[in-house]
Amino acid sequence: SVILSAYRMPTVIPVFDEFGSYASTKAAGFNNPRNPVRQIVLNNSNDNNYNANAVGNIYVDYEPIKDLTLRTSIGGQYNGSGYKNYNYRYLGDSEPEASNSFSEGQAYSFAWVMTNTANYKFQWRKHGVKVLAGMEALNTGAGRSINGSGINPFSMDLDFVTMNSVQSPVVNSNLFSGVNFYSVFGKLDYNFNDKYYLTGVVRRDGSSRFGSQSRYGIFPAFSAAWRVTSEAFMADLPSITDLKIRGGWGEMGNSNNVDPANQFSLYAANRGNSFYPISGQSSGANEGYFRSRIGNDAAKWETSETLNLGFDATLLNGKWEVVLDVWRKDTRDLLFNVPLPAVVGNLASAPSVNVAKMRNQGIDMQIINRGNLTSDIKYELTFNNSFLKNEIVAFAPGITNLIGGSFRGINPIRMEIGRSLSSFYGYQVIGYFASAAEVASAPAQSGAGVGRFRYADINGDGKITPADRTYLGSPVPTYTGGINLGLTYKDFEFSAYMNASAGNKIWNQQKWFTDFFGTFQGAGKGERAKQSWTPALGNAALAPIWESASNISTSGAENSWYVESGDYIRFQNISLGYNIPSKYSSKLGIKRAKFTVSATNLFTITAYKGLDPGVGGAADTGFGIDVGNYPVTRGFNASINLNF
Helix, strand or coil: CHHHHHHHCCCCCCCECCCCCECCCCCCCCCCCCCHHHHHHHHCCCCEEEEEEEEEEEEEEECCCCCEEEEEEEEEEEEEEEEEEEECCECCCCCCECCCEEEEEEEEEEEEEEEEEEEEEEEECCEEEEEEEEEEEEEEEEEEEEEEEEECCCCCCCCCCCCCCCEEEEEEEEEECCCEEEEEEEEEEEEECCCEEEEEEEEEEEECCCCCCCCEEEEEEEEEEEEHHHCHHHHHCCCEEEEEEEEEEEEEEECCCCCCCCCCCEEECCHHHHCECCCCCCCCCECCCEEEECCCCCCCCEEEEEEEEEEEEEEHHHCEEEEEEEEEEEEEEEEEECCCCHHHCCCCECCEEEEEEEEEEEEEEEEEEEEECCCCEEEEEEEEEEEEEEEEEEECCCCCCEECCCECCECCEEECCCCCCCCEEEECEEEECCCHHHHHHCCECCCCCCCCEEECCCCCCCECCHHHCEEEECCCCCEEEEEEEEEEECCEEEEEEEEEEECCEEEECCHHHHCCCCCCCCCCCCHHHHHECCCCCHHHCCECCCCCCCCCCCCCCCEHHHEEECCEEEEEEEEEEEEECHHHHHHHCCCEEEEEEEEEEEEEEECCCCCCCCCCCCCCCCCCEECCCCCCCCEEEEEEEEEC
């Protein structure tokens, strides 16, 4: 990423050289980063893309008898997109971009949905009933795409460059059919005297992502609620304005992370991978095929089973509101791309397989307090709090753990029963070797040396091996929350929002690039490099000894040195608005006018040493790993809203 380029660019190299051109790493000793300003300003300056959408819907309602409504609805969405990308020749890098290049592409797709429902409701004395039955069919979008690229057109003038003017053109096209879904569903709502409520839902969903033996799934749900304040005994408690106790259980299916071709074993042809002059001819090559996907027609719906209990309370005529939910969500048949052994073909995409069961459980709470500070100043204060525990609770037979992706030979992710999704795994650093004598007396460790990482002998066998790796933390926060303050004073409105996250760890992989001398020698290094190990610093050093060696005792293994706290508090938004009095705006024919100024992401309080603790990543196998991720940006806005 450009962010990682900025990390790696040596600070002694300026943005521009003395001739006004972009400076970079052509001189010996600076390794291979690229000038990030050149990448953004020059290479991206003339790039553009577009996306145009058209959405439409028509429906017919018909009421054949009283309280029975039949509806047919048909909707569609057309999407068209395109891009142009210019990259300019630049020889100032240690790995120069030797050619001008150009690429462009376009795509279109059409998605549709058709829904038919019958809705019946009736009221008999204190009994109220609503019945809904329906079916829905949809396609997520079928269409085509085409793109091409080439190098060294005669001129890079924007009015000249097309695919006809480039050398060595390569053109690719693709067609896609979208994913088909078909569902039938029913819902029953019952209430007695607006006091007791029951709801039942059942749906049968089918998806073309799955094979014929498991294409459909049935997902029921039930809920009940009791409005306690409707009971006669609550009349003696006027401070409780409204109180509803509720609970529910239900199942929901998911197929979103499954490739539409997951059920099929596919073969493909590619000039670089499967063409070969099988007859030994001196020109041309025979077309061949390779396995491009391993199919799994036994994959089935990922199913989430949720149970929740809670209440909604309004106190003192709305001065206080409290919403509390205690919940548990078990996701079974978790779909995951299990890595394949290379013997099946290293170009073949792995299928999604139902491999695990995961549990999320927690408590969500919202507290609202509103009132008047003075006759003119009103306030509303909202507290949101969520507590979460995440863990893998079961694996399919034959699976004991799942491994995530690799980053420069570092494999930080491992999931086992009892651990969270995307857990960090590696050697536990207990300090640095202080002397040759300490190296000799410690458990045998490959690459051990003075100033290098010293690892814990977890299994106590007197040597450091992969069996000594252990779990180092979870990227899943155990707490998230926020505070929102709203104030009004006459025609002024003020709001501010802060949010917080706690209990999670971050794998700071960008330290691999900036804190070791031996990784991309000559590239830019971080401030922590100045506090690499010395005898004086000892275990207080922020990084190992400054040397070029690379092994598991330095930069060659995953360990706890990369793991940092992900806790933070962020001042996310503040705004001030002014409603211009109508006696002024009406003179201009304006019914209502409001002027607002706001700022976002003003500051973040955190101990994390990277750019931003709000690290995302792949939800299953790379969550919480910072490899030069983009930080959130601070923004300032001014707006005016006019109603005529």
